[in-house]
Amino acid sequence: MSAQGALAGNGPAVLVEGLHKSFGAVQALRGVDLAVAQGAVLGLLGPNGSGKTTTVRILTTLLSADSGRVEIEGVDVIRHPSAVRRMIGLAGQQTAVDETLTGRENILLAARLYHMSAGAGRQRCAELLDSLGLVDAADRPVKTYSGGMRRRLDLGASLVARPRVLFLDEPTTGLDPKGRNDVADIIRSLVAEGMTLFLTTQYLEEADQLADEIAVIDHGRVIASGTPSQLKDLIGGDVLEFRVLDNAQLGAGAGAVASLGSAAAVTDPVRATVTLPVGASGPSTLIEAVRRLDTAGVGVVDLALHRPSLDNVFLSLTGHAAEDEEAAGEVGGAGDRGDGPGGRGQGRGKARGQGRGQGRGQGRGQG
Numbered sequence: 001m002s003a004q005g006a007l008a009g010n011g012p013a014v015l016v017e018g019l020h021k022s023f024g025a026v027q028a029l030r031g032v033d034l035a036v037a038q039g040a041v042l043g044l045l046g047p048n049g050s051g052k053t054t055t056v057r058i059l060t061t062l063l064s065a066d067s068g069r070v071e072i073e074g075v076d077v078i079r080h081p082s083a084v085r086r087m088i089g090l091a092g093q094q095t096a097v098d099e100t101l102t103g104r105e106n107i108l109l110a111a112r113l114y115h116m117s118a119g120a121g122r123q124r125c126a127e128l129l130d131s132l133g134l135v136d137a138a139d140r141p142v143k144t145y146s147g148g149m150r151r152r153l154d155l156g157a158s159l160v161a162r163p164r165v166l167f168l169d170e171p172t173t174g175l176d177p178k179g180r181n182d183v184a185d186i187i188r189s190l191v192a193e194g195m196t197l198f199l200t201t202q203y204l205e206e207a208d209q210l211a212d213e214i215a216v217i218d219h220g221r222v223i224a225s226g227t228p229s230q231l232k233d234l235i236g237g238d239v240l241e242f243r244v245l246d247n248a249q250l251g252a253g254a255g256a257v258a259s260l261g262s263a264a265a266v267t268d269p270v271r272a273t274v275t276l277p278v279g280a281s282g283p284s285t286l287i288e289a290v291r292r293l294d295t296a297g298v299g300v301v302d303l304a305l306h307r308p309s310l311d312n313v314f315l316s317l318t319g320h321a322a323e324d325e326e327a328a329g330e331v332g333g334a335g336d337r338g339d340g341p342g343g344r345g346q347g348r349g350k351a352r353g354q355g356r357g358q359g360r361g362q363g364r365g366q367g
Helices: 052-059 081-085 103-113 118-131 147-159 177-192 204-210 228-233 247-260 283-295 310-318 333-337 344-352
Strands: 014-023 026-036 041-045 067-072 088-091 165-169 196-201 213-218 221-226 238-244 266-268 273-279 300-306
Touching: 014 052, 026 041, 026 052, 026 213, 026 221, 041 052, 041 204, 052 067, 052 165, 052 196, 088 147, 103 118, 103 147, 118 147, 147 165, 147 177, 177 196, 177 204, 196 204, 204 310, 213 228, 213 310, 221 228, 221 310, 228 310, 238 247, 238 283, 247 266, 247 273, 247 283, 266 310, 273 310, 283 300
Parallel strands: 041 196, 041 213, 088 165, 165 196
Antiparallel strands: 014 026, 014 067, 213 221, 238 273, 238 300, 266 273
């Protein structure tokens, strides 16, 4: 059967089973299992170093797996990478647009690399510039664009060939709130059109708002998965959370309220916070917590009782916040941040085509 003939009709748009990848002695992925339904949004949530980017690079044919099964729309990524590239789009962590060209010229270049006719390319370019809110800036050099505008343009280049599955690797990292909201609106519009999205992020609220299902990955393993509501139910009841004035009192603060919890308290040294699941005990717990902290001489601010958030889930599962680990690269080191073999020098264009590292003419479009 041909690669195209293997399309899995009603099967998952993305299927990952037992995925392993090591960089030397470092295990970047340790048996990742994921599935994304047709037309759904999966949020892959985890800190830097968890394996998110390694997973995306394998799924988008930029990196080979050591073992495991990986399919896009029923097509084996390892056996038929060219067929997979014709079905997917990728917007990586760093924008891959030419700053010396205008926005319009960047989109038209992407269309040419996908071997679209001149007329079809101009039509698709006009559609994308309009939908991305870039018509007024279309003929300005990209070097004059804001970060949010560049990200929208980069998304547009990924959408030129109308991919069946779009991979967004931390698409809002580094953007201001307006830029993040603009990207989120674009993602919602793509979902409404029925596109399948694979989204990686460190932002809990982003995953909560945009994803149908969330997989939490840490140290190369998926440690929990489900809908946002299902993950929040893992904690159950209310959560007591406060921030200490002096980081040196973090342990004392956690100890003062520990016996009030339905589970162990989690401390976050970066944010100087203590998070404690307290079940259904309600306001009485808040009052008792204030009394105990005062008796212990622990100065606190932002003391609150609230329903669990995804941040609380992540803290409970991993012992640290999603944004707290050092931004030194994925577990795989240089290879995971696009600087090693198969990294950004060869890679971003390859998912859109055959690889910019071999020259612009082969960059985004293969099919």
